[in-house]
Amino acid sequence: MxxxxxxxxxxxxxxxxxxxxxxxxxxxxxxxxxxxxxxxxxxxxxxxxxxxxxxxxxxxxxxxxxxxxxxxxxxxxxxxxxxxxxxxxxxxxxxxxxxxxxxxDIDPQTYxxxxxxxxxxxxxxxxxxxxxxxxxxxxxxxxxxxxxxxxxxxxxxxxxxxxxxxxxxxxxxxxxxxxxxxxxxxxxxxxxxxxxxxxxxxxxxxxxxxxxxxxxxxxxxxxxxxxxxxxxxxxxxxxxxxKLRYLDNWNDRRRAVAVHYDQLLSPIPGIIRPQELSEGRGVWNQYTIRIAQTSPTGAGRDQVRERLQQLGVSSMVYYPLPLHLQPVYKELGYQAGQMPVSEQVATEVLSLPMFPELSPAQQTQVVYSLKDCLTPPAESANA
Structure with missing residues (x-):
């Protein structure tokens, strides 16, 4: 791979x-x-x-x-x-x-x-x-x-x-x-x-x-x-x-990558896929999933990310700490728990590889690796 x-x-x-x-x-x-x-x-x-x-x-x-x-x-x-x-x-x-x-705070569907x-x-x-x-x-x-x-x-x-x-x-x-x-x-x-x-x-x-x-x-x-x-x-x-002359084509390809990710990821439990509002047309700068805290293996986002890296798949976390809890804004007086959705999402989000040139084969490798991270050991052994 x-x-x-x-x-x-x-x-x-x-x-x-x-x-x-x-x-x-x-x-x-x-x-x-x-x-x-x-x-x-x-x-x-x-x-x-x-x-x-x-x-x-x-x-x-x-x-x-x-x-x-x-x-x-x-x-x-x-x-x-x-x-x-x-x-x-x-x-x-x-x-x-x-x-x-x-x-x-943010909407749990759109972020x-x-x-x-x-x-x-x-x-x-x-x-x-x-x-x-x-x-x-x-x-x-x-x-x-x-x-x-x-x-x-x-x-x-x-x-x-x-x-x-x-x-x-x-x-x-x-x-x-x-x-x-x-x-x-x-x-x-x-x-x-x-x-x-x-x-x-x-x-x-x-x-x-x-x-x-x-x-x-x-x-x-x-x-x-x-x-x-x-x-x-x-x-x-x-x-x-x-680059502006190519932008719409690149954005269309990003949308195609997102659709293919949706298809590949839909059968896998423990993953919350990104949503798109009906009146919106997104351009998928990131394809960001959430690793549910009740994933089949019990593995958290950070554990999954580390395992993916070992399998050759790089991912990113945008963003690990919401702004209201950043040290520089301590003086504003926000406390943990005031923005519950942002705080929960920050512990779960994982952005998968996303760029216009990403091939279907590469996406399959990404999802196969992700599935491996989320499959309980007993099931993996019997597969």
Whole structure:
């Protein structure tokens, strides 16, 4: 059996290597390494892809989230609601802006914000909601936007893992007031380094973000506010223009991988498979199962992961400790047990290998190995 990685970027590069090499060498030969027509061209193409009028490229998805908060003038004394079950950057930028993150537990089926608990978390200090389309599965944006509108709140979509995903036929990043994307290499649309973008239909927000990401200047060397340095390198823009043309095909292949996993895993007890809402079209940045605490062998998630590694199958845990229990947020006063679904899910989730080039044979090996981990010794001996 061959070892199977959680993702394989080298395979993807092989399919577009000639195009990428030509584009990168073209940038190097041009002498224009920061900004310019290639970055502007990518912004226009990505805006059209998402279905918005404005796109501002920046250094990372983290910067995109921070710039979104700054553009909305969110800061000290404000509260921003988000999920505790996500990458740290989602909450980190709220703190960096001087505001306070307020956590709402997740839905046990989708692992996204539990919208039934959202309204009860809103106070007079709440300024915005940051829903995360986790693992590439879109939040129910119809319901979320209705709640936000009722309370006069801004919505910043964290689309880091969900480029190309749709809710009710509309791409994520075009439904809220602002969409924030990451082009980290592991994402569905990944650069060969760091990168990010912010999308919106509000030209005033876009203009503010453009100033903030250039140190707060709206005209050269005249600074109206404290900003930051957050630019998408021209080489990365050139690479992303190429990859954007392939994105829908790669996402379709991810969906096919997810369907095949569903078929292979359905007969195996002790596994909770990921769910997709009927109005959503996910893009499967991760295929994340849960190892039920009542699995046939009694093995926990960590034991299963270790055994899989021994069998040549690499897996990942996103995320082992919810944000409300992170040491850095101890001062917020959250206690264990306050977010029961997030806390339980964090002990059970296991992300299996997922990338467009993953073959059916490799998937069979993954599931065969997983079944071996979950089969009681007596049954295994009699098999």
């Amino acid at each position: 061959n070892n199977i990685p959680p993702l394989d970027l080298a395979q993807q590069y092989e399919t577009i290597s000639e195009e990428v090499s030509k584009a990168v060498l073209g940038v190097l030969a041009s002498g224009r390494y920061i900004g310019g027509p290639l970055v502007e061209g990518f912004e226009q193409q990505f805006a059209a892809y998402v279905g918005v009028s404005e796109c501002v490229a920046c250094n990372s998805g983290t910067d995109a989230l921070y710039l979104a908060l700054r553009a909305l003038k969110i800061g000290p004394g404000d509260e921003v609601i988000t999920t505790p079950f996500t990458f740290f950057a989602t909450a980190e930028v709220i703190s960096d802006a001087g505001a306070t993150p307020v956590f709402v 996204n914000l539990n919208l039934n608990q959202l309204s009860s978390a809103i106070t007079g200090k709440t300024r915005a909601i940051v829903p995360v389309h986790l693992f590439g599965q879109p939040v129910n944006m119809t319901e979320l936007m209705a709640i936000a509108q009722q309370h006069g709140l801004a919505v910043i979509e964290d689309c880091a893992q969900a480029t190309g995903a749709e809710w009710a036929g509309q791409k994520v990043g075009s439904i809220g007031h602002i969409g924030c994307f990451s082009f980290f290499p592991t994402k569905n649309l990944g650069a060969c380094g760091d990168g990010g973008a912010l999308t919106t239909n509000d030209p005033e927000i876009a203009a503010e973000v453009r100033a903030l990401k250039e140190h707060g200047q709206k005209r050269r060397y005249y600074y109206e506010e404290i900003g930051m340095n957050s630019r998408l390198d021209t080489i990365q823009a050139a690479i992303l223009q190429i």
